Amino acid sequence: MNPIWKDYYVMLEDTLEDVPATGLLYRIEVDGNLVFTGRAFPAPDDSELYVRINDVLATYLTATMPLDGTDRDYIAVRVFAYKNTEWVRCHTDAYLYFRRDWSYDPTFDDDYAPIRRILRRVSPLQYLPVWADDGEFSMTAHFSTAEGDYNLDFNGDYFVSGEHEEEYEESGSGQWTFVPLSEYLGADYFVANGETYTPDCCCAFILYYLNAYGGWDFLPVEGKTNETDALTRYTNDVVYNNQAAINRGRFNYVNELAHKYTFYTGWLTEQQSANMHHLLNSPLVYVHDIKAGVVRPLVLTNSTTEHKNGRLNQYTIEAQLAQDRLRR
Numbered sequence: 607m608n609p610i611w612k613d614y615y616v617m618l619e620d621t622l623e624d625v626p627a628t629g630l631l632y633r634i635e636v637d638g639n640l641v642f643t644g645r646a647f648p649a650p651d652d653s654e655l656y657v658r659i660n661d662v663l664a665t666y667l668t669a670t671m672p673l674d675g676t677d678r679d680y681i682a683v684r685v686f687a688y689k690n691t692e693w694v695r696c697h698t699d700a701y702l703y704f705r706r707d708w709s710y711d712p713t714f715d716d717d718y719a720p721i722r723r724i725l726r727r728v729s730p731l732q733y734l735p736v737w738a739d740d741g742e743f744s745m746t747a748h749f750s751t752a753e754g755d756y757n758l759d760f761n762g763d764y765f766v767s768g769e770h771e772e773e774y775e776e777s778g779s780g781q782w783t784f785v786p787l788s789e790y791l792g793a794d795y796f797v798a799n800g801e802t803y804t805p806d807c808c809c810a811f812i813l814y815y816l817n818a819y820g821g822w823d824f825l826p827v828e829g830k831t832n833e834t835d836a837l838t839r840y841t842n843d844v845v846y847n848n849q850a851a852i853n854r855g856r857f858n859y860v861n862e863l864a865h866k867y868t869f870y871t872g873w874l875t876e877q878q879s880a881n882m883h884h885l886l887n888s889p890l891v892y893v894h895d896i897k898a899g900v901v902r903p904l905v906l907t908n909s910t911t912e913h914k915n916g917r918l919n920q921y922t923i924e925a926q927l928a929q930d931r932l933r934r
Contacts, residue, residue, distance in 0.1 A: 611660075618685075629646055726804065730790075734784065748796070811869065814892045818883070843855060902928075
């Protein structure tokens, strides 16, 4: 699996004498669909003809919020060159695979889940993003409370003592799903993708976002949240009779409302702060209003991301609702 941020070259022809003076025609397919056709020319000092394809492919590595549809975090690519009146594949593997990894991290091993959690505390009413490279999703909820029907049979022997587990299992065509933790109220902790999460966060808002490795992460907003509406008022003036005090000479016929949020994180350790850039630099962010029970799209408006050091840090996150609102 190739990261999309890293330059990737495909050799179209290893003998420049075989390249026509008008250039070599080539094409790129993504998931079986033709997306690009071009003509390549060798550079003056090259002994072989190469093309760089990752910039072309970046457009096709899209993300879908898992609550809104199937999210696939990679694409399958084929490159062909037109030689001797036919299209010839230019790579030995049947497909080249690219993941939406914009981390610029040369050490990342894509055998592991593209997860970089800031906190492992969760709200019992949020969604938990779960990854599976094969579309077989699983999560385990652990309970320590006993089970039984003592009120019906008045016999303590019918209680199930000790811990028990409930398994979440789902099959899908993508690599991500959002598990509703509200279906497991009373659980002591959850285990997914090798990580343990404790439902001890009482937050009004949860931020879901696409991290730099192309995976879905979340952050409970443990500090306060301020909400404001920035107004743009549109008015027009009319002729009026000022003999009556109630007559109006100016009408406010519509207002545009830009709904804005200011989120304040809780105190984060230096290790937790090291992952904050995954959220602050993310192009795809959503807010889960726990009280309203709704997830809304956001655009972050911070213009800088500070990489903080030190034992404890706190962040201010500014955002705007990614939807138009009007008042008429």
